[in-house]
Amino acid sequence: MNGFHLALRNLARQRRRSALMGTVVAFGFAAFALAGGFIAQTFEALKEGSIQRVGHLQVVDRRAAGKSEESTLEFGLKDGDKARSIAARDPAVAAVLPRIDFVGLASNGVKSSPFLGVGVDPDPEARATAAGELVTAGRYLSGDGGDDIVLGTGLAAGLSVGLGDRLTLMASTPDGSLNAVDAVVVGLVDVHIKELNDRYLAGGVSLVSRLLQSSGVVSRLVIFLKSEADEDAAAARLSAALNEAGFPAEILRWRTLATFYGQVRMLYIGIFGFVGTVLVVIVILSAAIVMTMAVTERTREIGTLRALGTRPSGIRNLFLAEGVLLALAGCLVGAAFALAVRAVLNASGIVLPPAPGATRGFAIVVKFYPLAYAVGFASMLVTMTVASFFPARRAARMPIVDALAHV
Amino acid sequence: MFRQPLVVATGLSKAYHLGAAIVPAIRRVTLTVDESEFIALQGPSGSGKTTLLNLLGLLDQPDEGEVLIRGEDSRALSEDERSDLRRDRFGFVFQSFNLIAVLSAEENVAYPMALAGVLPAERRQRARELLEAVGLADKFGVRPDLLSGGQRQRVAIARALANRPAIVFADEPTANLDSHTAEEILGLMREISDSSGVAFLFATHDPRVVARARRVVTLRDGSVEADVRT
Numbered sequence: 001m002n003g004f005h006l007a008l009r010n011l012a013r014q015r016r017r018s019a020l021m022g023t024v025v026a027f028g029f030a031a032f033a034l035a036g037g038f039i040a041q042t043f044e045a046l047k048e049g050s051i052q053r054v055g056h057l058q059v060v061d062r063r064a065a066g067k068s069e070e071s072t073l074e075f076g077l078k079d080g081d082k083a084r085s086i087a088a089r090d091p092a093v094a095a096v097l098p099r100i101d102f103v104g105l106a107s108n109g110v111k112s113s114p115f116l117g118v119g120v121d122p123d124p125e126a127r128a129t130a131a132g133e134l135v136t137a138g139r140y141l142s143g144d145g146g147d148d149i150v151l152g153t154g155l156a157a158g159l160s161v162g163l164g165d166r167l168t169l170m171a172s173t174p175d176g177s178l179n180a181v182d183a184v185v186v187g188l189v190d191v192h193i194k195e196l197n198d199r200y201l202a203g204g205v206s207l208v209s210r211l212l213q214s215s216g217v218v219s220r221l222v223i224f225l226k227s228e229a230d231e232d233a234a235a236a237r238l239s240a241a242l243n244e245a246g247f248p249a250e251i252l253r254w255r256t257l258a259t260f261y262g263q264v265r266m267l268y269i270g271i272f273g274f275v276g277t278v279l280v281v282i283v284i285l286s287a288a289i290v291m292t293m294a295v296t297e298r299t300r301e302i303g304t305l306r307a308l309g310t311r312p313s314g315i316r317n318l319f320l321a322e323g324v325l326l327a328l329a330g331c332l333v334g335a336a337f338a339l340a341v342r343a344v345l346n347a348s349g350i351v352l353p354p355a356p357g358a359t360r361g362f363a364i365v366v367k368f369y370p371l372a373y374a375v376g377f378a379s380m381l382v383t384m385t386v387a388s389f390f391p392a393r394r395a396a397r398m399p400i401v402d403a404l405a406h407v
Numbered sequence: 408m409f410r411q412p413l414v415v416a417t418g419l420s421k422a423y424h425l426g427a428a429i430v431p432a433i434r435r436v437t438l439t440v441d442e443s444e445f446i447a448l449q450g451p452s453g454s455g456k457t458t459l460l461n462l463l464g465l466l467d468q469p470d471e472g473e474v475l476i477r478g479e480d481s482r483a484l485s486e487d488e489r490s491d492l493r494r495d496r497f498g499f500v501f502q503s504f505n506l507i508a509v510l511s512a513e514e515n516v517a518y519p520m521a522l523a524g525v526l527p528a529e530r531r532q533r534a535r536e537l538l539e540a541v542g543l544a545d546k547f548g549v550r551p552d553l554l555s556g557g558q559r560q561r562v563a564i565a566r567a568l569a570n571r572p573a574i575v576f577a578d579e580p581t582a583n584l585d586s587h588t589a590e591e592i593l594g595l596m597r598e599i600s601d602s603s604g605v606a607f608l609f610a611t612h613d614p615r616v617v618a619r620a621r622r623v624v625t626l627r628d629g630s631v632e633a634d635v636r637t
Contacts, residue, residue: 002521009509304505307466308519308566309494311487400466404501 007321025330033338036372050258055222080218092230095128104171119208138187145204150187152200287387303403316396323388411478419472432458433629447620454626456610498567498575504559506551537565557588574606
């Protein structure tokens with residue numbers, strides 16, 4: 001017979017109250033587990049999306065780090081093909097994609113619209129970034145791209161062009177002169193962010209180089225790694241190898257580049273933290289009330305236990321044990337509840353509204369994250385211990401004769 | 408070899424605060440209790456019987472005076488040491504039995520032994536022996552709410568004897584019992600005292616307790632009025 005044994009008996013005796021408190025804990029735990037799972041899943045999806053856009057690492061000219069170009073390819077990486085082959089030799093690297101960022105004007109002969117352009121190496125780009133999945137009509141670029149381009153659906157709508165239509169693309173060359181090329185629209189893509197969709201244009205590196213008259217110069221090399229765990233080591237090796245080969249290269253990490261990911265993450269953490277705090281406060285208050293009632297009702301029993309020789313710490317531990325047992329039982333029920341709700345939600349097909357700036361909603365998916373369950377369990381355990389502590393301490397400090405005389 | 412008296416109380420005083428008023432409960436009481444004594448503390452309501460019992464049983468602290476347990480000054484003890492001393496040397500029997508509702512008769516009796524660290528098998532055996540001794544051999548697993556008043560008090564007596572105490576403090580142990588059961592319980596306690604040498608100190612109004620006592624201490628207005636050995 002120990003404190004837990006007696007605590008368990010007392011909880012069983014006060015079935016209804018224990019069930020009520022256990023339910024509060026169960027809901028608290030389930031909320032942590034489900035919200036944690038949902039948020040972790042969202043973070044993971046955001047992270048995947050961000051990496052798919054910007055790669056794990058990017059190689060840029062040292063001058064380009066933290067600065068905006070005032071003219072096209074002002075900070076371009078010269079001899080991009082050589083840099084690319086050096087980077088591709090690293091054992092951790094899965095793909096190296098050249099990108100040329102530029103702005104220009106697209107005209108259909110009647111109407112013109114500014115665009116944000118990107119020059120890509122089509123086939124590796126499609127393989128590494130699954131760019132083809134963004135295509136809503138037509139196809140993605142292939143081969144060296146030729147004169148083909150793909151447009152954001154918003155830009156295409158603004159220019160009233162469709163598949164097979166020809167556009168004239170105009171842009172400033174690095175030396176400041178104006179150049180133009182003709183291109184054919186082979187695909188429309190939805191890049192999920194409305195503002196970008198209204199301005200997005202992609203073509204092959206060869207077409208863009210011809211337009212910009214910048215053969216061999218790229219804005220950046222986007223690098224995908226075989227494993228994210230290699231990020232630090234690969235960044236260090238690439239920096240050394242490229243600088244040794246004479247490239248004034250700077251290696252940028254995806255977290256630096258994907259500012260949206262960081263902002264959304266902080267927003268979610270803020271929301272989750274606030275909701276979590278409210279949840280913990282509710283559980284603490286409920287548990288404190290329940291434990292205070294238990295102490296009051298059992299005042300005489302406390303006096304008896306003390307008279308029989310139970311030390312004050314024994315009384316305190318008895319009530320703390322009740323709090324801990326309620327937390328354990330509540331978390332167990334909460335885990336079953338969370339798993340059931342998770343199954344229902346995942347099967348429901350509910351589509352959440354698009355995030356700010358996005359064009360597509362996304363289906364609700366709550367993954368099973370053991371860490372979220374562990375955090376929920378730890379939170380409820382600590383919460384119940386804290387909530388039980390003060391009533392337990394009051395019980396331990398009660399004068400024995402007053403407790404025995406309690407009616 | 409000289410052995411210290413079991414309990415020596417010297418100059419004990421205790422007052423309670425009732426609002427702004429201070430009401431003295433006992434005043435400068437001196438009392439010695441030896442082994443095997445069977446003492447009745449009697450007196451009218453408010454005479455200080457329970458207060459004195461609580462002070463001698465180390466359930467409360469006096470405002471003045473000292474309580475020596477086998478020569479050891481209880482004032483020097485920490486709260487934990489007082490708890491340990493009650494656990495190891497004292498037994499308590501209460502008017503309302505004060506059994507732990509969620510424990511069976513056997514578990515109630517075993518509880519003080521569990522506190523003392525007695526191994527489960529040993530405490531189970533002793534608890535059963537004690538329950539048999541008080542006539543409850545068939546009630547080991549029964550919860551207190553299913554026992555009669557007399558049976559509950561028998562369990563309480565068995566519990567009080569669990570750790571082989573030197574003295575049992577009993578506060579109005581027969582007050583909630585019918586006449587026949589009260590006689591039985593008193594007979595049982597006297598028998599235990601005679602056979603095992605355990606001292607009993609009763610706070611009581613009950614003339615039956617007084618009649619069976621070997622020593623009667625009468626309190627009036629918080630002071631010892633008479634201390635008579637019969």
